Amino acid sequence: MxxxxxxxxxxxxxxxxxxxxxxxxxxxxxxxxxxxxxxxxxxxxxxxxxxxxxxxxxxxxxxxxxxxxxxxxxxxxxxxxxxxxxxxxxxxxxxxxxxxxxxxxxxxxxxxxxxxxxxxxxxxxxxxxxxxxxxxxxxxxxxxxxxxxxxxxxxxxxxxxxxxxxxxxxxxxxxxxxxxxxxxxxxxxxxxxxxxxxxxxxxxxxxxxxxxxxxxxxxxxxxxxxxxxxxxxxxxxxxxxxxxxxxxxxxxxxxxxxxxxxxxxxxxxxxxxFDAGSVMTSLVTVVSGPGGVLKGDVSGRPGPGFLLDSEERILGTVTAAEIEQARDSGLLPRPDTRFTCVRADTRLVDVAGRCTTDQAIGVVDDAGRLIGRLEAGQILARIGAHGAVGARHV
Ligand SMILES: Nc1ncnc2c1ncn2[C@@H]1O[C@H](COP(=O)(O)OP(=O)(O)O)[C@@H](O)[C@H]1O
Ligand SMILES: [Mg+2]
Missing domain, CATH: 3.40.50.300 (P-loop containing nucleotide triphosphate hydrolases)
Structure with missing residues (x-):
């Protein structure tokens, strides 16, 4: 610019x-x-x-x-x-x-x-x-x-x-x-x-x-x-x-x-x-096959992931344990087809209303493609207590 x-x-x-x-x-x-x-x-x-x-x-x-x-x-x-x-x-x-x-x-x-x-x-x-x-x-x-x-x-x-x-x-x-x-x-x-x-x-x-x-x-x-x-x-x-x-x-x-x-x-x-995109965890491909693409986070924040179709749209959610298994076996798990997704520009105040306690929320772009994962804990951390000041400088 x-x-x-x-x-x-x-x-x-x-x-x-x-x-x-x-x-x-x-x-x-x-x-x-x-x-x-x-x-x-x-x-x-x-x-x-x-x-x-x-x-x-x-x-x-x-x-x-x-x-x-x-x-x-x-x-x-x-x-x-x-x-x-x-x-x-x-x-x-x-x-x-x-x-x-x-x-x-x-x-x-x-x-x-x-x-x-x-x-x-x-x-x-x-x-x-x-x-x-x-x-x-x-x-x-x-x-x-x-x-x-x-x-x-x-x-x-x-x-x-x-x-x-x-x-x-x-x-x-x-x-x-x-x-x-x-x-x-x-x-x-x-x-x-x-x-x-x-x-x-x-x-x-x-x-x-x-x-x-x-x-x-x-x-x-x-x-x-x-x-x-x-x-x-x-x-x-x-x-x-x-x-x-x-x-x-x-x-x-x-x-x-x-x-x-x-x-x-x-x-x-x-x-x-803050919006969903600013808090989400990005995910990587764990296994991909004819039945879809399995995405999860296997390094930073292990947790649930998503099974996607060939256009990267969500088919369902997969648990952390299932991701581990899929990684070892190379086989795609059967997803839980109940899931919630929000667009990246959704304000956290609006996401919070759709949060259930343990379910991961998929963050999607305008075309409905998965770009990340959001959990209740992350939302609370971002909108809750103020981090320590003083220690950080400009
Ligand atoms: N014409 C002026 N002569 C002397 N001091 C001035 C003059 N204009 C502004 N100041 C002083 O400069 C400082 C900044 O003022 P200002 O820029 O008006 O602040 P703000 O717009 O942030 O309220 C203040 O201390 C104000 O008293
Ligand atoms: Mg002024």
């Missing part, structure tokens, strides 16, 4: 003369140590990350951890103190005024938490605003604005005034405005944080739905770990201006790497986060 945005060793100190603070940070001093010694506020401390094209990339952290500073550095509303910001391999930090204007108008759109609509302009004019700045003709602007209002479900409200809209709808207008510009990178800074829980969930679902067809690169900033898990393909977690953990939602929950990150993961509903 290509990288849309790459950030390399980015620092931001809120001062005109960051040299001394940078020296301290590079020597390993923290944000609070710099603040104490110099009275200067550190926004970002050596942040490096890379956002693949088409990703829904989450920046998560407590209030004051530097998320907005990072967002604002990317289109240079904040001037970085050191480091590089590569947008499609071009360093934004070296752009002149004209180049910067181009980036802000055409390549990166921002959606903020408190989205300011022009109160005296109709909804559709608000959406057109960015296009007007870009010099798009009135007719084209209108057509494009109607299109994106339709996309965010506000077509009916195009000619209303902003004050007639609810908070959630106004936020949708903000999203429509960002989408209208055709910028392929979207930065959403706490874009849903001020919304009521219900409308917020609705907007999250809407964004996921939109993203399937838009395929933009989205940098989504939130202080809500649940939101990050729900939306993110990757999550970067910030603390005190530093990036302390980065990875897929699942990997972060499995291995937080620090108490700070573990604290966020404690409330997570693991049964919804």
């Amino acid at each position: 290509t990288e849309r945005l790459k950030i390399e060793h980015l620092y931001k100190v809120f001062t005109d003369r960051p040299a001394q603070a940078l020296t301290m940070l590079q020597a390993g001093k923290t944000k609070s140590e710099v603040q104490q010694a110099l009275g200067q506020v550190v926004g970002l401390d050596d942040v490096s990350l890379s956002v693949p094209s088409g990703a829904m990339y989450m920046i998560m952290g407590l209030s004051g951890s530097g998320k907005s500073t990072l967002a604002r550095c990317i289109n240079r509303l904040n001037e970085p103190s050191a480091g590089k910001i590569l947008l499609d391999d071009e360093d934004i930090c070296t752009l002149d005024e004209a180049g910067l204007r181009e980036v802000r108008r055409k390549r990166i759109s921002m959606v903020f938490q408190h989205f300011a609509l022009l109160p005296n302009r109709r909804v559709i004019e608000n959406v057109e605003f960015g296009l007007k700045l870009r010099g798009v003709s009135a007719k084209q602007r209108r057509a494009r604005a109607e299109e994106v209002l339709n996309v965010v479900g506000l077509a009916r409200w195009a000619y209303h005034m902003p004050h007639e809209l609810s908070g959630g709808m106004r936020q949708r207008v903000g999203l429509a405005r960002a989408l209208a510009t055709d910028a392929d990178t979207l930065i959403m800074d706490e874009a849903f944080s001020a919304l009521d829980p219900l409308i917020r969930t609705e907007m999250q679902d809407e964004l996921l739905r939109l993203q399937r067809t838009l395929n933009k690169t989205i940098l989504f900033i939130t202080h809500d770990f649940q939101e990050a898990l729900k939306l993110g393909t990757r999550i970067a977690i910030m603390s005190e201006g530093r990036l302390v953990r980065e990875g897929t939602p699942q990997s972060i929950v499995l291995e937080p790497g620090s108490d700070y990150v573990a604290a966020f993961t404690r409330e997570v509903d693991r049964a919804r986060l």
Whole structure:
């Protein structure tokens, strides 16, 4: 996958003369140590990350951890103190005024938490605003604005005034405005944080739905770990201006790497986060013959296996003892034809409902071919107690 945005060793100190603070940070001093010694506020401390094209990339952290500073550095509303910001391999930090204007108008759109609509302009004019700045003709602007209002479900409200809209709808207008510009990178800074829980969930679902067809690169900033898990393909977690953990939602929950990150993961509903494919044991062929293919795990986790037809579809289950016998004799056992199977992308919460105590569950792909085995114990282990933290690091 290509990288849309790459950030390399980015620092931001809120001062005109960051040299001394940078020296301290590079020597390993923290944000609070710099603040104490110099009275200067550190926004970002050596942040490096890379956002693949088409990703829904989450920046998560407590209030004051530097998320907005990072967002604002990317289109240079904040001037970085050191480091590089590569947008499609071009360093934004070296752009002149004209180049910067181009980036802000055409390549990166921002959606903020408190989205300011022009109160005296109709909804559709608000959406057109960015296009007007870009010099798009009135007719084209209108057509494009109607299109994106339709996309965010506000077509009916195009000619209303902003004050007639609810908070959630106004936020949708903000999203429509960002989408209208055709910028392929979207930065959403706490874009849903001020919304009521219900409308917020609705907007999250809407964004996921939109993203399937838009395929933009989205940098989504939130202080809500649940939101990050729900939306993110990757999550970067910030603390005190530093990036302390980065990875897929699942990997972060499995291995937080620090108490700070573990604290966020404690409330997570693991049964919804993990799917069958992420927990299953893969199986190997033990014996194959004209009557079928016997698959089991004869090394790592001995246990029941499956007899499959020539298309790798399940005919039935076979016990561990029968697998051993078949291995010695080379003969296929007669399978127990009662079995349960689930698709690899089934959430564990849904698998759990189908679990019987001792029966193995077959995990199958879209075509119904067996790809692994799942047992109740594995499911419980994954959704149950949290592993020891501390011992593992990033
Ligand atoms: N313009 C500014 N001048 C001085 N300090 C600032 C400025 N903007 C942000 N900060 C400080 O930078 C740190 C990070 O802030 P911010 O990026 O807004 O955090 P977040 O978005 O994660 O809540 C905080 O300590 C904040 O007080
Ligand atoms: Mg912020």
